[in-house]
Amino acid sequence: MITEQRCPIPENETARLAAVHSHHILDTEPEIEFDALTRVVAHAFDVPIAVIAMMDTDRLWFKSKVGLDVPQLDRKVAFCAHAIVAPKSALVIPDLQDDIRFADNPLVTNAPHLRFYAGVPLVDTTGHALGTIAIIDVQPRVLNHAEQASLLDCATLVMTALQGRLRASVLEQMAMTDYLTALPNRAQFDNALSGAMSRAMRSGVPFSVLCLDLNGFKNVNDRFGHAAGDEVLCEVARRLSGQLRQGDTLARLGGDEFAIVTQEGDHGAVAVLAQRLVASVGQPIMLSSGDTIHVGISVGIAPYRAGITSTLFLLDQADKALYDTKHQNAKLV
Numbered sequence: 338m339i340t341e342q343r344c345p346i347p348e349n350e351t352a353r354l355a356a357v358h359s360h361h362i363l364d365t366e367p368e369i370e371f372d373a374l375t376r377v378v379a380h381a382f383d384v385p386i387a388v389i390a391m392m393d394t395d396r397l398w399f400k401s402k403v404g405l406d407v408p409q410l411d412r413k414v415a416f417c418a419h420a421i422v423a424p425k426s427a428l429v430i431p432d433l434q435d436d437i438r439f440a441d442n443p444l445v446t447n448a449p450h451l452r453f454y455a456g457v458p459l460v461d462t463t464g465h466a467l468g469t470i471a472i473i474d475v476q477p478r479v480l481n482h483a484e485q486a487s488l489l490d491c492a493t494l495v496m497t498a499l500q501g502r503l504r505a506s507v508l509e510q511m512a513m514t515d516y517l518t519a520l521p522n523r524a525q526f527d528n529a530l531s532g533a534m535s536r537a538m539r540s541g542v543p544f545s546v547l548c549l550d551l552n553g554f555k556n557v558n559d560r561f562g563h564a565a566g567d568e569v570l571c572e573v574a575r576r577l578s579g580q581l582r583q584g585d586t587l588a589r590l591g592g593d594e595f596a597i598v599t600q601e602g603d604h605g606a607v608a609v610l611a612q613r614l615v616a617s618v619g620q621p622i623m624l625s626s627g628d629t630i631h632v633g634i635s636v637g638i639a640p641y642r643a644g645i646t647s648t649l650f651l652l653d654q655a656d657k658a659l660y661d662t663k664h665q666n667a668k669l670v
């Protein structure tokens with residue numbers, strides 16, 4: 338008879354899950370620092386199975402594993418579900434058959450007939466247990482104090498690697514983001530443009546590049562101050578974003594210059610988009626001081642054509658078109 342399996346849920350489960358997800362590690366590819374550690378642990382403790390696992394909503398997902406050939410387990414049958422409810426200590430079960438919580442667990446009663454489990458919670462700086470590092474055997478075992486201390490040290494090493502990974506991704510995100518508007522910056526725009534160019538050359542997916550520059554922005558700074566100028570740049574960023582479709586990339590290249598990679602390739606359709614962008618930026622902008630100001634924006638368009646292989650060339654074409662537009666607008670004033 339198969340009994341229904343239940344598992345305890347930590348009190349702070351919502352915050353714990355948010356902490357797990359903040360690491361963006363679930364379903365990622367294997368990484369050498371975690372795989373090396375599970376190999377060392379399996380060897381040092383002389384166990385057939387060692388895992389580094391993250392507890393998701395209803396599954397235990399293995400970031401790294403030795404001796405197991407499944408990518409994840411149902412949370413209800415995972416021993417780790419019991420380990421994470423007590424984040425400050427190791428959970429050591431010398432014989433799973435002798436423990437009422439696990440004696441009817443299908444991993445114990447059926448193949449692979451597990452008998453021993455020791456797991457140390459992986460606790461982040463806010464005290465949330467993200468998962469465990471665990472050793473598992475098909476025979477009962479005893480883990481002495483020195484061995485438990487070693488497994489605790491291994492958990493510290495895993496957390497050090499996880500925090501390093503998180504720091505690297507935060508830094509990478511910062512390096513790709515404009516600090517004022519939170520739009521992609523020039524570096525991220527270049528990546529998006531290269532991606533669009535590769536897709537267009539490989540499978541003919543069309544796209545266009547737009548360069549945009551505010552008109553008379555210097556006056557805003559001069560009349561209302563730099564902080565007001567910053568407010569205008571943020572509002573312009575919001576308005577431009579509001580006109581775009583998912584998959585388009587809007588970036589602030591610097592100062593009052595913006596650029597867009599749009600998946601639209603038809604010149605007529607892109608011209609209509611440009612008109613919408615100009616109209617939306619041209620609406621009055623209310624500053625937090627209560628002042629209302631008007632700024633305009635000029636747009637230059639360069640659609641991708643077969644035979645173009647350089648992103649710089651395309652950007653240059655859009656830039657030239659922008660300055661033609663600026664020149665014409667200036668003559669009209």
Ligand SMILES: Nc1nc2c(ncn2[C@@H]2O[C@H](COP(=O)(O)OP(=O)(O)OP(=O)(O)O)[C@@H](O)[C@H]2O)c(=O)[nH]1
Nearest residue numbers: 550551552553554555556558563564566567592593
């Ligand atoms: N407030 C603010 N101003 C900035 C920022 N970066 C650049 N600027 C200012 O933006 C202005 C850009 O200069 P211009 O391109 O000549 O401004 P413009 O008056 O729009 O000139 P045209 O494009 O010829 O109409 C300069 O005064 C810069 O000091 C920023 O982050 N915040």
